[in-house]
Amino acid sequence: MAPWGYSKENGPATWHKDCPIANTGVRQSPIDLITTGQTCAKYDSNLKPVIVSYPAFSEATFLNNGHSVQFQPSAGNLSELSGGPLTKKYKFEQFHFHWGNNDSEGSEHRVNGKMYPAELHLVHWNSESPNFSSFQEAVGSNDPHALCVLGFFLKVGAENASLKPITDLLSKVKNAGSSVSFPGKFDLKAVLPETLTDYYTYDGSLTTPPLAECVKWIVFKEPIEVSTAQMEAFRAVDDGHGKPITGNYRPPCPLHTRTVAASFK
Numbered sequence: 255m256a257p258w259g260y261s262k263e264n265g266p267a268t269w270h271k272d273c274p275i276a277n278t279g280v281r282q283s284p285i286d287l288i289t290t291g292q293t294c295a296k297y298d299s300n301l302k303p304v305i306v307s308y309p310a311f312s313e314a315t316f317l318n319n320g321h322s323v324q325f326q327p328s329a330g331n332l333s334e335l336s337g338g339p340l341t342k343k344y345k346f347e348q349f350h351f352h353w354g355n356n357d358s359e360g361s362e363h364r365v366n367g368k369m370y371p372a373e374l375h376l377v378h379w380n381s382e383s384p385n386f387s388s389f390q391e392a393v394g395s396n397d398p399h400a401l402c403v404l405g406f407f408l409k410v411g412a413e414n415a416s417l418k419p420i421t422d423l424l425s426k427v428k429n430a431g432s433s434v435s436f437p438g439k440f441d442l443k444a445v446l447p448e449t450l451t452d453y454y455t456y457d458g459s460l461t462t463p464p465l466a467e468c469v470k471w472i473v474f475k476e477p478i479e480v481s482t483a484q485m486e487a488f489r490a491v492d493d494g495h496g497k498p499i500t501g502n503y504r505p506p507c508p509l510h511t512r513t514v515a516a517s518f519k
């Protein structure tokens with residue numbers, strides 16, 4: 255089968271062919287985060303702020319893999335994650351984005367059915383497990399919390415100066431399969447809101463094949479602002495078939511017996 259993607263021929267509705275868990279899994283991601291009514295997110299006063307230790311990255315590759323753009327620091331990076339719902343320390347692996355071809359769609363998670371124009375995923379793996387010692391092993395480990403992904407919604411507003419080094423690089427990785435070494439240092443911490451206190455958290459999966467059900471998801475309530483020009487820059491990135499990536503987001507999946515916790519009222 256042609257490699258997976260987001261077109262009619264190879265998009266989310268076809269992924270089950272190579273990846274049965276797409277249809278049989280009971281903890282698939284993304285989901286619609288409902289804040290009122292029966293299946294709504296439940297406030298948990300025990301949920302602490304998320305703690306990130308992100309020293310500026312000095313060596314990284316920025317690549318277009320045909321279904322997203324990804325920032326991947328060199329293996330030696332010391333960035334870590336802890337706190338929030340986590341009981342272990344997690345190592346930073348990469349960040350990437352999901353976006354739409356207009357401002358009313360693009361995010362993977364939704365809030366009461368509302369989509370944001372884009373979503374930023376910061377991907378980490380549990381570096382304190384005795385069962386694996388790399389990201390690849392973590393994904394294949396069957397450990398329900400092998401990974402932790404921090405999700406941040408993007409909304410259109412003021413230009414985001416902290417993300418400008420990234421959005422300015424998008425034109426350099428226009429062609430699928432292209433990559434550039436990131437020039438200079440990148441301060442990811444500066445992109446994030448100061449306090450990482452208000453978030454939803456639930457057990458889920460990778461949102462792209464292999465759709466492994468190994469992710470502790472933490473999706474922050476407060477969106478990050480980017481300008482229209484910065485959003486347009488994502489929409490000019492190509493998918494490897496001579497077309498721009500116009501909507502690399504998976505529709506929401508059934509919650510099944512899962513509950514979503516909220517760190518805020």
Ligand SMILES: NS(=O)(=O)c1ccc(C(=O)NCc2ccc(F)cc2F)cc1
Pocket residue numbers: 375377389390391393394403459460461462463464
């Ligand atoms: N959108 S998301 O945050 O849920 C997400 C995060 C990471 C990956 C990923 O690394 N895929 C490639 C990949 C790389 C190595 C590996 F062992 C398995 C594997 F899926 C996919 C989806």
